[in-house]
Amino acid sequence: MSDLTPDAIRAALQDHLDPVIGKSLLEAEVIREVQVRNGIAQVQIELGFPAAGYREQLGESIRGTLRTKLGVEAQVQVGWSIRSQSVQGQLQPIAGVRNVIAVASGKGGVGKSTVSVNLALALLAEGARVGILDADIYGPSQPRMLGTTEKPRSPDGKVMLPIEALGLQAMSIGFLIDEDQPMIWRGPMATQGLMQLVFETRWQDLDYLIVDLPPGTGDIQLTLSQRIPVSGAVVVTTPQDIALIDARKGLQMFRKVEVPILGLVENMSFFCCPNCGHRSEIFGAGGGDRMSEQYGVEVLGRIPLDGRIREQADGGRPTVAAEPESQMSAIYRDIARRAAARLAHGGLGEDFPQISIADD
């Protein structure tokens, strides 16, 4: 086609909505270069988040749009560059870490630690350098979930080197104390100890540090979310109303300290019978959606209640590491990409349904 120009290609992609980014490619400013060579459109996309498991699908959908709108074939290259996003207040970023994502829950037992480690592994699988900091002093479960009891080394008696496990850099209070030793830290001592873990670990060139916060929304959690330089937060909940009430407090806590909320993860959302495949919403349905509407936050994804998730996490090889190509890993990877996309490209665009923000 002789009248094919870069401008015509850009115009054709103007309304191309990307379901992971949540806005159009143009609005998200991810179209890096557009050229025409020998009548073929060449498009270079640079995402702000890792997308090894999504690049092909995105390329295919862009090719589809250009075929439909302009009747041309296209070569599409999808790459990414993960930049550091701003943190709250006047805080200094952590050395060696581009972005901190906090994972919180209104109460214990909703699967926050399991979601944290699988999100970290999912970002790794998507192509990022990732670390995990287990800040859950009351029940540090990352050593078990990462299948390691190695003690961190210190090269100089001041900083600690993170443990390498399953491809992640990891630090946990659980590496420093015995599992059966009761955790008697309270209030200021707990936060001080945790801040040491955050700042005195020598993280190495991380795109993302996932921080598994202690469950709840008390003083320690509030202090941590004020003092750890966080770029965005993910709140984990189960679908029951009672858990949602607690999750709401989590959202309010991050609002108070001006940390952007990347979205909600609904864990143990439904159960698929392993024998007949029947799907049942045993804890009720729609809770995450209602909260999403009320608070203007997105549900990043829903994870089923599945015995394998528990067995794999508790056995030291969480689902995304144990079965990277499984349906369940695909869910975690989708959630991870969405969270990282919100961080890099902001909230949902105007082309998507807008949700009003209401406080209690």
Ligand code: ADP
């Ligand atoms: P929290 O950090 O919120 O206290 P955990 O991540 O430790 O919760 O999870 C509590 C228990 O539930 C663990 O034994 C974990 O393996 C299990 N679990 C978490 N998510 C799921 C799930 N989607 N399906 C089945 N078991 C799960």
